[in-house]
Amino acid sequence: MGVMLFTLSASAQKSKTEKVIFKVYGNCPQCQSRITDACDLKGVKSAEWDVDTKMMTLIYNPNKITVDKVQDAIAASGHDTETKKAPDEVYSKLPDCCLYREKPNTHHD
Amino acid sequence: MKVFLVFLLGMISIMKLSAQNAIVLNGVVVETTQKGGIEPIAGAIVHWIGNIRAVSTDSNGVFHIPIEAKSNQLVVQALGFKNDTITVNGGNYLKVLMISKRNFADAVISYERKSSEVSFIDPWKTTIMNEKELFKAACCNLSESFETNPSVDVAYSDAITGSKQIQMLGLAGQYTQMSMEQMPGIRGIATNFGLNYIPGTWVNSIQVSKGMGSVVNGFESISGQINVELHKPVVKEKVYLNAYASQGGRYETNLVLAFQPTKKFSHALFLHGSTYSLRMDQNKDGYLDNPLGEQANILYRMFIDNKTGLVFHASVQYVKDKKIGGQVNFKESMQDTANNTVYGTKIDAERLSGFIKLGYVFPRFKYRSVGFQANASNQKYDNYFGNNLYKGEQTSYYANLIYQDIIGNTNHRIRAGFSNQTDIVDEKLFNKQAYVFIRNEQVSGAFTEYTYSYLAIFTLVAGARIDYHNYFDWKFIPRLHLRYAPLATTVFRAVAGKGWRTSNVISENMGTLISARTWNFTNAFLPKTAYGFSPEEAWNFGVNVNHEFKLNYQKGSFGIDYYYTVFDKQVLVDRDANAQQVQFYQLNGASYSRSLQLQLDYQPIRRFDVRFAYRWLDVKTQYNQALLSVPMIAQNRWFVNLSYTTKSKWNFDLTANWVGQKRIPSTQGNPEPMRLNNQSDPFTMINAQVSKSFKKRIDVYVGCENIFNFQQPNAILDGATPFGTYFDASMTWGPVFGRMFYGGFRYKI
Numbered sequence: 001m002g003v004m005l006f007t008l009s010a011s012a013q014k015s016k017t018e019k020v021i022f023k024v025y026g027n028c029p030q031c032q033s034r035i036t037d038a039c040d041l042k043g044v045k046s047a048e049w050d051v052d053t054k055m056m057t058l059i060y061n062p063n064k065i066t067v068d069k070v071q072d073a074i075a076a077s078g079h080d081t082e083t084k085k086a087p088d089e090v091y092s093k094l095p096d097c098c099l100y101r102e103k104p105n106t107h108h109d
Numbered sequence: 110m111k112v113f114l115v116f117l118l119g120m121i122s123i124m125k126l127s128a129q130n131a132i133v134l135n136g137v138v139v140e141t142t143q144k145g146g147i148e149p150i151a152g153a154i155v156h157w158i159g160n161i162r163a164v165s166t167d168s169n170g171v172f173h174i175p176i177e178a179k180s181n182q183l184v185v186q187a188l189g190f191k192n193d194t195i196t197v198n199g200g201n202y203l204k205v206l207m208i209s210k211r212n213f214a215d216a217v218i219s220y221e222r223k224s225s226e227v228s229f230i231d232p233w234k235t236t237i238m239n240e241k242e243l244f245k246a247a248c249c250n251l252s253e254s255f256e257t258n259p260s261v262d263v264a265y266s267d268a269i270t271g272s273k274q275i276q277m278l279g280l281a282g283q284y285t286q287m288s289m290e291q292m293p294g295i296r297g298i299a300t301n302f303g304l305n306y307i308p309g310t311w312v313n314s315i316q317v318s319k320g321m322g323s324v325v326n327g328f329e330s331i332s333g334q335i336n337v338e339l340h341k342p343v344v345k346e347k348v349y350l351n352a353y354a355s356q357g358g359r360y361e362t363n364l365v366l367a368f369q370p371t372k373k374f375s376h377a378l379f380l381h382g383s384t385y386s387l388r389m390d391q392n393k394d395g396y397l398d399n400p401l402g403e404q405a406n407i408l409y410r411m412f413i414d415n416k417t418g419l420v421f422h423a424s425v426q427y428v429k430d431k432k433i434g435g436q437v438n439f440k441e442s443m444q445d446t447a448n449n450t451v452y453g454t455k456i457d458a459e460r461l462s463g464f465i466k467l468g469y470v471f472p473r474f475k476y477r478s479v480g481f482q483a484n485a486s487n488q489k490y491d492n493y494f495g496n497n498l499y500k501g502e503q504t505s506y507y508a509n510l511i512y513q514d515i516i517g518n519t520n521h522r523i524r525a526g527f528s529n530q531t532d533i534v535d536e537k538l539f540n541k542q543a544y545v546f547i548r549n550e551q552v553s554g555a556f557t558e559y560t561y562s563y564l565a566i567f568t569l570v571a572g573a574r575i576d577y578h579n580y581f582d583w584k585f586i587p588r589l590h591l592r593y594a595p596l597a598t599t600v601f602r603a604v605a606g607k608g609w610r611t612s613n614v615i616s617e618n619m620g621t622l623i624s625a626r627t628w629n630f631t632n633a634f635l636p637k638t639a640y641g642f643s644p645e646e647a648w649n650f651g652v653n654v655n656h657e658f659k660l661n662y663q664k665g666s667f668g669i670d671y672y673y674t675v676f677d678k679q680v681l682v683d684r685d686a687n688a689q690q691v692q693f694y695q696l697n698g699a700s701y702s703r704s705l706q707l708q709l710d711y712q713p714i715r716r717f718d719v720r721f722a723y724r725w726l727d728v729k730t731q732y733n734q735a736l737l738s739v740p741m742i743a744q745n746r747w748f749v750n751l752s753y754t755t756k757s758k759w760n761f762d763l764t765a766n767w768v769g770q771k772r773i774p775s776t777q778g779n780p781e782p783m784r785l786n787n788q789s790d791p792f793t794m795i796n797a798q799v800s801k802s803f804k805k806r807i808d809v810y811v812g813c814e815n816i817f818n819f820q821q822p823n824a825i826l827d828g829a830t831p832f833g834t835y836f837d838a839s840m841t842w843g844p845v846f847g848r849m850f851y852g853g854f855r856y857k858i
Contacts, residue, residue, distance in 0.1 A: 046662040052137040053149045053169045059662055
C-alpha cells in the first residue's frame, strides 16, 4: 500500500503543472478568443482570459513551455502584456472594437 | 470508478447551457495600481440605497445584483477605499473604479454602461445550435439541420416524396411548436413540408427545447419547441454566398445580402434557388428515390432601432416549391386518373408570409417594455399521389401584445398580454370519394406569466393562459418551470404543463396517401369541428440535470433528462386495424410517451470535441384493438459526433446514429407475399464531412452521407402494381436514398 502511494505521488510530480496569473490587455469577447487561441501551444493545459478583469489564468507544464514563450505568442497575436508589447503593424489590423490602446475597456455589443 | 470514467469519456453532450443572467446589474469593482494598471477588488460590498440586502464581489471583482424598482442609487464599499454611491440610469453592466483612501483625498468614480438585450438564465433546458453546429452537416434545409442533435429524431413519411419529418420525445413533428423569430412559424397544413421552406444557410441559430414552453408563445407546444433565428442584417458580413451540389443531382444556391446604411436602419435580402434534376433509382425498385423539382425562395427583412427604446422589425417571405416523383419514367404530363398507366406524385406549394414586431423599452426603466407582434400567412397546396388528390389553402393571422414589468425589484418579473390566432382552412381531398373540409378557427386569449428569480441560483416561472375557441369554447392551461442551480456548474430543472392543438389530419398524414389505403373518418362532416374531431390535449412533465465539469483541464458537460407526456384527447391514426385502410378516431383510453436521454460532451484533446448520447423511448397508445407501441418509433437510439479542427482550420466531422427496431403497422390481413415484418431492422447511418476555412472568408466542404449505404429494403410494398389493392409506399422507417457525396462552399464578405 505504501509503495503504491509513493509511486502515485512520484508520477504526479513528474507531470507537474504550474499556474500563473498575469495581465493581458484587450477589450471584448473577440479579443478573448484571439488571446486564448494564441495560447493554443504545446505544453499549455488551459488558458482563460477574463474580459472584465483582463487577467489571464494560465496552466502549463514548465518542462515543455515557459510563460515568456506564451506571452510572446499573445503579443504576436496583437495583445500587450505587462512585459511584452504587440508589434504595431499587428495591433493596427485588429478590428475597431479591439483597439484597447486607444479605447480601453469598451465593450462590444 | 474505472467504469464511470470510461462511461464519461464515451459520452458527448448536446447542450450548451445558456449562461445569461436574470435582469441583473452586472459589474466589476476595480482599483488603479500605482503603475496605472487596473486590479479587481475582491470582497467589496454592493447594495442599493434603502435595501440592506447586499452582494459582494468575487475574486475577479465581479458582482451581480438584481435591479431594484425603488432605487437607482448603488452603494459600493470596500476596505481601504472610500464608500461611494452611484446613480444607475439603465444598462446592466457597470464598472466601478475605486480610489484608495491612502492616495487621494477625494473619491472619484467613473463608470461605463453596456446596454444589452434583456436576458435571463433560461428556466427551459434549451439547446442552442449555432452556425458552427449547423455547418457540421450539409444541411440544405431545416429538416436536415437536426442530424447532429440527439434530441430530435428524423422520421421518413414515405418512400417517394423525399420529405423528412422530425420527432421529439417520440411524438410526431406536429406536437413540436415551430417558431421563427419567436412567432408561430410553420403550422397548420404546412406542418409536414414546411421545414423545407427554410434553407439551412439562412439560419443563424436554432434553439431546441424539450417539454412545455412559455405561455407567452401560445398553447400549441406539447413535446417541445424549436425556434429558428435567421441572420440579422447588423452582422459584419455584407454578402453571404453559398452553393451546393450533390451526387444525387441536387443543386442549391443561397445568397444573403445585408445592408446597414445608418446606425438606426438595417435590412437584408435572402435568396434561394434549388433543383433536383437527376432521375435516381439507387435501390432499383422502379421508383425515384427523390422527386424531381425546384424551389424558389425569397425573404426580405428590415430593422429600425431609433436608439430611444423603440424597435421595429418586419419581414416578408415568398416560397414556390414543386416536386414531381413516382415511377422512374413518370412525367407531369402523364398524370391521368382515368387510365392508371404510370404512378406519379406531385406536391406543388406556394407560400406567402410576413410579420412585424414593434417593441418599446421605457428608457428610464429598462425592465419595463411593451411588445407587439403580428404575422399573416397564406399557404396553398395542389398535390396528387396517384389517384389521391389534395388541394388545400390556409390563411392565418396572428397577433400578440406583451407587457413586461417588475414587481418591486427584478427578482419578481411579470409578463402579461393578449393574443389572437385565426386560421381559415379550405381543403379538398379525393380518396375513393370526395371530401371538402372548411373551417374557420378563431382563438383569442389572455396570458400571464410570473417569474421569480433569486440571483442566479433559483428561478420559478409560473404561467397560465385562457383562450376562447369559436368551436371548442374555453381552454385553460397552466404551466410551471423550476430551475435550481446550487453550483455554477450544476443545474436542475423541472417542468409541468398542458398544451392543446387542432389536429390537421390530412396534412399530418399526407404520406399515407401514397398507398392504396382508404381513409376512414369517424364523422368527417360534423359541424364546428376539424374533420369531426375536437382538439388534442396533453400534459407534459419533465425533469433534467445538467452538469459542467473539467477533467484534465478540458471542459465537458453531462446531462440527463426524462419527460412524460400523457394525452387526455388525441386524434389517432390507425394503420394496424386493416392493411387497406387508415382509420382516424378519437382516443378512448391511454396514450403516453416516456423519454429518457443521456448526453455527454467532452473535449479530450484541444479542438477535438466528442458528443455521445443515448435516447430511450416508450410510446404507447390505446387503439380500438389493443394498447400498442406507436409505429415507426425506435425505442433505442445511440448517437456519436466527433469533431476535430486543426490550427490551420481544417475541420473533420463524423456523425454516427444507431437507430433501433421500430414497429411496422400490421400487414397480416394481406395475402402472404404482400406482408411485411412486424419489426424493422436496426440500422446505422454515418455521415462525414471535411471542410477548410480560408482567411475566415471562404469555407469549402465535401462530405458523404450514409457512408455504409444503408437503404430500407422493400421500401414500397407491391410497387409492381401501384394501382392495385396492396400498394403502400408509406411504410418507411429508414433511408431510401443510399450513399451520397456532396460538396459546396460558403463565401462571406
